[in-house]
Amino acid sequence: MEICSITFLFPIILLGTLYPFLPSLIWRQLALGAVNVICISLLLPTWSSAAVFFFFILSGYGVGVTLRKHPNRSILVGYISLFVAAFVYLKHYSFLQLVFPAGMLHSSLVIVGLSYMLFRQIHFLIDQYQGSDDPLDLWGYLNYQINIFSLVSGPITRYPDFREDWDRLEPLWLSRYDLLMAYGRIWIGVIKVMVLGAIFYHYYSFAAPLWTPGAPTAAKFHAIRIVYLFYFFPIYIYFNFSGYCDIVIGCGYLYGLRIPENFKTPFLSRNMIEFWSRWHITLGVWIKDYLYTPMLRAVLTRFPKRGGNLAFLCYFIAFFIAGVWHGSTWNFVVYGLLQGLGVSVAKLWEMLLTRWLGREGHKRYLASRPVHWAAVGLNFHYFCFTCLIFGLSFSGLRQLGLTLGLHW
Amino acid sequence: MTRSEVQVRLTGVFRDVFQSPELELWDAMAARDVPGWDSMNNVRLILSVEAEFACKFTLREIGKQQNVGELMDLIIKKTT
Numbered sequence: 001m002e003i004c005s006i007t008f009l010f011p012i013i014l015l016g017t018l019y020p021f022l023p024s025l026i027w028r029q030l031a032l033g034a035v036n037v038i039c040i041s042l043l044l045p046t047w048s049s050a051a052v053f054f055f056f057i058l059s060g061y062g063v064g065v066t067l068r069k070h071p072n073r074s075i076l077v078g079y080i081s082l083f084v085a086a087f088v089y090l091k092h093y094s095f096l097q098l099v100f101p102a103g104m105l106h107s108s109l110v111i112v113g114l115s116y117m118l119f120r121q122i123h124f125l126i127d128q129y130q131g132s133d134d135p136l137d138l139w140g141y142l143n144y145q146i147n148i149f150s151l152v153s154g155p156i157t158r159y160p161d162f163r164e165d166w167d168r169l170e171p172l173w174l175s176r177y178d179l180l181m182a183y184g185r186i187w188i189g190v191i192k193v194m195v196l197g198a199i200f201y202h203y204y205s206f207a208a209p210l211w212t213p214g215a216p217t218a219a220k221f222h223a224i225r226i227v228y229l230f231y232f233f234p235i236y237i238y239f240n241f242s243g244y245c246d247i248v249i250g251c252g253y254l255y256g257l258r259i260p261e262n263f264k265t266p267f268l269s270r271n272m273i274e275f276w277s278r279w280h281i282t283l284g285v286w287i288k289d290y291l292y293t294p295m296l297r298a299v300l301t302r303f304p305k306r307g308g309n310l311a312f313l314c315y316f317i318a319f320f321i322a323g324v325w326h327g328s329t330w331n332f333v334v335y336g337l338l339q340g341l342g343v344s345v346a347k348l349w350e351m352l353l354t355r356w357l358g359r360e361g362h363k364r365y366l367a368s369r370p371v372h373w374a375a376v377g378l379n380f381h382y383f384c385f386t387c388l389i390f391g392l393s394f395s396g397l398r399q400l401g402l403t404l405g406l407h408w
Numbered sequence: 409m410t411r412s413e414v415q416v417r418l419t420g421v422f423r424d425v426f427q428s429p430e431l432e433l434w435d436a437m438a439a440r441d442v443p444g445w446d447s448m449n450n451v452r453l454i455l456s457v458e459a460e461f462a463c464k465f466t467l468r469e470i471g472k473q474q475n476v477g478e479l480m481d482l483i484i485k486k487t488t
Contacts, residue, residue, distance in 0.1 A: 127466070130466035130467065130468065289467055289468070289471035293451055293467060293471070296447075297454070347448070350446075362443075
């Protein structure tokens with residue numbers, strides 16, 4: 001089931017438009033619940049996948065209820081550790097092959113949306129452990145986890161925000177203008193995915209096979225193909241992912257769900273720290289709230305004098321993990337390292353500039369337009385470079401290096 | 409504790425963390441208004457506020473704060 005397909009969009013938009021005419025909250029919750037259940041049943045390929053999927057969700061709910069009544073650090077850490085271990089196993093992370101024999105790693109289970117479920121589950125459990133007064137019941141929680149508008153590829157919704165909408169479920173459109181805006185958002189998303197993203201992907205896929213393992217020899221240098229490879233893949237990802245988000249935000253609007261924004265002109269960021277607050281925003285904010293902040297808090301509590309230096313390490317670890325989460329092969333380890341490096345260097349540069357120029361001088365530096373556009377250009381190229389690692393295999397990268405005259 | 413009492417003590421914390429003796433707080437004041445208020449100093453600020461007001465913030469509370477006014481409201485809620 002494709003989110004851009006007529007078979008998905010037509011019934012979803014039709015029901016969403018008729019939604020306000022349902023007589024009460026119960027009916028609206030039942031309708032949205034039915035949409036979620038039907039969609040998830042189409043997305044789970046086998047009964048065993050469905051069993052594991054619901055085991056993750058229900059066990060998380062059970063642990064959440066327990067933590068709310070009896071906040072116990074061992075239960076929280078134990079459950080999250082097991083969940084992360086299961087995630088790593090089911091995603092077939094390459095580094096497992098270094099530790100376990102191949103026979104142990106075979107698994108045919110396909111769990112849709114597992115990556116995003118991991119984030120939702122961790123934040124939900126930490127909030128329960130630290131004391132949450134949000135309403136909690138199985139039906140609401142189940143719909144939070146299987147909500148079709150954030151299940152497959154995000155955005156990462158937070159339980160309190162979902163819950164606030166779920167307990168009301170009043171369509172957010174009050175006038176014909178609002179309704180047209182929601183349709184427009186969905187339509188813009190479809191254009192981004194089906195037209196703009198498809199065009200950029202077409203040209204990228206025209207160039208990329210020349211630098212894949214199957215290619216007989218290193219391709220000859222063609223500037224235009226290098227351009228396709230270097231620039232068009234990140235632009236394709238942007239149109240594809242932000243278009244998808246436009247569609248689910250627009251659809252959610254029809255049903256009374258405020259799906260969070262996930263993109264804000266990311267290619268205009270002047271460094272990687274800013275980039276992660278404008279690209280996949282809900283991931284960047286999640287990483288800041290649930291990885292970076294607790295890590296730095298622990299470091300500053302133990303080493304109050306050296307905390308500033310260790311903050312780079314926290315940045316690095318947090319965004320390294322964010323990078324590795326994107327995929328299971330070694331490429332993504334390198335991708336994660338480059339993300340960690342990008343944010344750490346940006347932070348270090350900012351601190352050095354403040355030291356050299358003083359606060360007023362740093363302000364003037366930030367206000368300079370030539371410096372701003374140079375930084376934006378540099379950052380965009382750095383991100384494109386990280387996407388090369390994202391899109392090509394190691395042998396493909398090696399062949400690309402040969403094409404460019406780099407021999408290693 | 410009254411809001412003005414919280415503001416006086418919080419101003420001292422901000423001046424100390426951001427090393428800015430002239431700093432004055434207002435409700436809508438946010439990170440963009442204070443030089444050096446980045447994610448690292450935000451954690452420093454939170455630790456100092458927790459020490460000053462003898463309270464502890466959850467990760468969700470830390471993440472939700474948008475400006476000084478919201479932080480003051482949270483301190484009042486936590487300490488009363």
